[in-house]
Amino acid sequence: MYCKNHDDVGCGTCIAIDHRLCKDIFYIPKFLQNNTCTTTIREIQQKLDSVAKALKEQQENFKLERERLLKSKTATLESIKKFRKEINGRLDELETNTISDIEDKYKTFINEMEESIRILERSKVSLKSARDKLKLASGNKLQNFVNVKKGENIAENAAKSIKVNQLQTPFKDVDFTGDHRLASLLHEINVFGKIEQRIVMKTENIGTVNIHKNDSLLQVKGSTKYVVKVQSDNMRCDIVSACTLEDGTIILSDYNNSKLKRLHSSSYTVIDYCDLQWRPWQVCSIDKQQAAVCLRDKKEVQFISLSSKMALTNKIKIGFACYGLSYADGNLYISGDTSVYIYSVSGRKLKQFSKDQSGQNLFSDTCSLAVSEDGSKIYVDDFKNGVIILDNNGAVVGRFNDSQLRGAYDCCLTGRGSLLVCGNFSDNVLQFGLNGNLIGEVVKFDDTSASHQAICCNQQISKMIIGRDCDDNVEVYDLI
Template identity: 80%
Template sequence: MAIDHKLCKDNFYIPEFLQNNTCTNTTREIQQKLESVNKALEEHLEKFNRERERLLKSKTVTLENIKKFRKEINDRLDELEKNTISDTEDKYKTFINEKEDSIRILERSKACLKSAQDKLKLASDNKLQIFVNVKKGENIAENVAKSVKATKLQTPFKDIDFAGDRRLDSLLHEINVFGKIEQRIAMKTENIGTVNIHKNDFLLQVKGCTKYSVNVQSDKKYCDIISACTLEDGTIILSDWSNSKLKRLDSSSYAVIDYCDLQGRPWQVCSIDKQQAAVCLHDKKEVQFISLSSKMALTNKIKTGFECFGLSYADGNLYISDYTSVYIYSVSGRKLKKFSKDQSGQEMFSSIRSLAVSENGSKICVADRYKGLIILDNNGIVVGRFNDSQLRGADGSCLTGRGSLLVCADFSDNVLQFGPNGNLIDEVVKFYDTSAFNKAICCNQQMSKMIIGRNRDEIEVYDLI
């Protein structure tokens, strides 16, 4: 039937085929091919098994981090409760002390009155003694009346009520989870080493530049804009080192609409949330928090014990650096991690100028004045480096929101753009005015503007295309 089944074109008679085709695959060749494919399949299966095991371990770590975050919230709530109780105790103590002082005065007056009354009763027929007691009684009565009148002025009596901060209640009702749960592509460990140069990613381009003054009347020196960041409402905060100020700019006119005097020299500034920002005061060895109400105001602070320069906020934690180390802190001020040496035990940094951290905290980008760009994962493992003549004197850095990183450099007078994995895309802009150092960089939320701060009274705003 197979021989006569002519409708199927691929049917053939095997003895005839073998007679006409001597070059056919042997059993050994097919066996080798099957073994090769089977080996590739087993390797692929093993790879997926390892990935499953890695995910299971990662799940355990992630769940532990959630519990750790919950504990930090509990610790912070305990601290808030302690502070609130302490404030309440202090206020009640003041009011109670006032009342106790008044009671003591009234009780002494009561004793004086009783004494005067008793003396008048005991005087009997002694006119001379009666006269003296009457005069004393009149004085006592007059003084007691004055004491009563003085205490009456203290009424109505004061009391204290507690009104909880409704922002906490509002926030708890607005959110359904502790934070963002996002899927990300894990960076492969084989990418460790010098970052390769690629130019196939989308390059930001500039088409124009406008300068805006950021000087305010109370400035005593020329501005030295050392850092810049964008807030959630679109406004921009500048860190003015020479005048020890934070300056808030309007998002469209770039005019200074508010400023805040600091108690030390500021370095990098970053946004925490809608209500709060933070700035490094390197000479004070602390991170200062700033309330972002209609008027910026200093709130609490974290004492670091080291000169702090780089500062970023991501995934609920603060990333702080001195010259040679990167630290991870909780917002309550507890030190969680420290990174200073690479996998081989060598010092990673020499003069850190700024930090830029991805939103989920998985990637820490470090701009080092002499060692260029170093990229770490959240465990402090180096996953990328770039140290080339194109990036000399790395200073300010910022993530664009599109996954790329911008780094401005003092000595090479330019801004370079790096891709998501730390690969150099290209030069965004070259500065030809070398009389000023390029220190601060940020972009607006629409990625239509790039703001550059320098050691002068004006910023440069570039249009991006």
């Protein structure tokens, strides 16, 4: 039987079941008497051959992709082992340094003890000699008088030596306590680093994919204010920094009230906050489990656990007033007034950038920074010198210092090939390409009663969050 509606053939039973609602059902011998088959066996053969070829090619592509994945897996696992060896090497180095320090301290103490023993031994010999001479006393009154007086002097000097050693040489020892930051870090992390999936796009498929234009200017279509003051705040809010976390919530750095405040991803209400020991500056996300913030005048970076309730964990001392803070490629990027530093999360200084290629000072008054995900570019907001872009070796690869941007204060990377910078004095937000080329002005603020300073975007780049100086609200702008 033949179903013309579905262009399908089958036995009478199958047609009766599968095509019972179809109208054009024919008995094939009768159908062929009245109709000429337009498709030849040769054409169908060619079509089958073509599809078979395509299937074979696709199968080969998948086999090649499987081989590539296996090689990639091997390379990735090797990189993990290499990373582990680097950690082991660093731990061996720390062990060697620690043992060397302890050896030096014990050596000093033991040398002191040995010197005291030698002094006492000399006194002991002198005492024995004096005692022996007194035992051999003769009838010579002159000699006896000399021996007695010498014995008195030797006894007195020995007693003084004992007293001096008792007063000046208290017993010493060395205690070792492991650095709690190492144990804390190992306890907090579950894997060696960030594991992410990525799409490997073949060259021939790029043309069919909708690629976001990096140079398209973001625009705003309205804004709403949300209160971020909490009951325990003693002063008006001063939001100096903001960042988006992996779960979509937003962290604000409130300088005046020494707090970090966590906002809901859509209602922008404060759902959590934590008190800091000092006034904070720039805050950044480390991963879904923790964030970090600069405590400027405390000269340290504080880590915060991002559990259901934010909590302070470990911290690292850096020895300078810190403003900018970002995390990328496993390291912390920190700025002081006139320098940018790269630190390990354990607190070891890796690099410092202060001068340009000609030996001139790079910065004068840094406020914040942002870093590309792979750490290849560092975007620094300098309040006096605009935006300065460095590569990972500290070479200047881009600058913007123009009257359109006055008082560069805070910045954020959109994740779509552009950088947003908030101008504190120019009361605007400018959008730049990743090489520092100006794309345009996203918004010019009408209300200048308080300085606009903190900026971040939500994950969809559909909202832009702005924090202000001495203002209990944040402004959330709709982006188009």
